[in-house]
Amino acid sequence: MKASRRVRFVDVHGHRRAYVLTGHGPALLLHGVACDHTTWDRVIRPLSRDYTVIAPDLLGHGQSAKPRADYTLGGFANGMRDLLSLLEIERATIVGHSFGGGVAMQFAYQFPELTERLVLVAPGGLGPEVSPIIRAATLPGFEQVMGVLTLPGIRQVNTVGLRIAHAARLPGTRDIDEIATVYDSFRDPQTRAAAHHVLRAVVDRHGQVVTMTDRAYLTESMPLCVIWGAEDPIIPASQADTVAELAPGARVEIVEDSGHFPHRDHPEEFLRIVRDFLASTRPSAYDRERLRHLLRTGAQRPVRRARAGQRPVAPLTG
Structure with missing residues (x-):
C-alpha cells in the first residue's frame, strides 16, 4: 500500500x-x-x-x-x-x-x-502523578478561563512569552514549546471543550484516576x-x-x-x-x-x- x-x-x-x-x-x-x-x-x-x-x-x-x-x-x-x-x-x-x-x-x-x-x-x-497544568485543566471553569486567556492579543503575548522562555532554556521550561502549541489551539471553543471532557475522564484535581x-x-x-x-x-x-x-x-x-x-x-x-x-x-x-x-x-x-x-x-x- x-x-x-x-x-x-x-x-x-x-x-x-x-x-x-x-x-x-x-x-x-x-x-x-x-x-x-x-x-x-x-x-x-x-x-x-x-x-x-x-x-x-x-x-x-x-x-x-x-x-x-x-x-x-x-x-x-x-x-x-x-x-x-x-x-x-x-x-x-x-x-x-x-x-x-x-x-x-x-x-x-x-x-x-x-x-x-x-x-x-x-x-x-x-x-x-501528573503535571499541575493537566490537573488544572480538569477543574470547573477551565473552558471559561481559557476562553479569556486565548482572546486575541492576550493569546499572542502569552504564546510568544512561552516560546521565548523555551528558547532561553529557562528552568522548568522543558516541553513548554509543545504546551504553547496546545494553548494556542484552545482559541477554538470546541477544541478546549473536547480537551476538558477527555481529561476529566482520566484525571482529577488529585492526579490520574x-x-x-x-x-x-x-x-x-x-x-x-x-x-x-x-x-x-x-x-x-x-x-x-x-x-x-x-x-x-x-x-x-x-x-x-x-x-x-x-x-x-x-x-x-x-x-x-x-x-x-x-x-x-x-x-x-x-x-x-x-x-x-x-x-x-x-x-x-x-x-x-x-x-x-x-x-x-x-x-x-x-
Missing part, C-alpha cells in the same frame, strides 16, 4: 475523521493525542519507508470533528477499530503517546485480534515497548519502574535529555528503539484459549494495588 503524506478525511458514524496514510509494508498506527497527527512529523517519513503508517487525529483533536460525544478510552478505541476497518487494514502495531497510550492499551484489550504489538510513549495509568496495574499481566501475550523521556515534566519517568515490575517481559527505554515528547526531542533515537523493537519481536498471535488461561491464572496472582488516588478500570488502560 502506498499513499502520499497528506491529510485525508473519512466519515465515521457521521463525524469527520482526519488522518495521514503513507508508506508500505506492515501497518503501524500512531495516535495523535493532546496535539494531533503533527506531533509525529519527525518520525512519520522515516517509518513510512518500511511500514504503512496511519496517523489519525482522534475525535476532538486536530482536524477531526469535535462534537459533543463519547470521549472515553473505550470510545476512542472503538473509533480506531472502525477507522482501520474502513481502511481495510486487518492488524497493526499500535503506538500511543501520553493519553494515547491509554487508548492504545484499551484498543489492545478490546481488540487483541487486531493488535500485533504495543509501543507506549510516556503513557498515563502507572501512577497518580485510572490505572493499568490490575491487568498488566495480560501483556504477557503482547510484545510491549515503553519509551520515556528522562526529564518528562508532565508524567514523571520514574513511573517506568512500574512497567518493569508489572510486565517483566516489556522493553523499557529511557531517553536522556528528553521531556514528554521523546519522538520530537530525539527522533533518531526514538526511531532506533522502535525499529529494533519491531525487528526483534514477532507479532502477537491472538489465541482465545491463551487469553482465558491468562485471565484464570492472573486472577489468582498477587495484584499490585493502585496507589492512593487511582481506581482500577475494567479495561487495561495506559
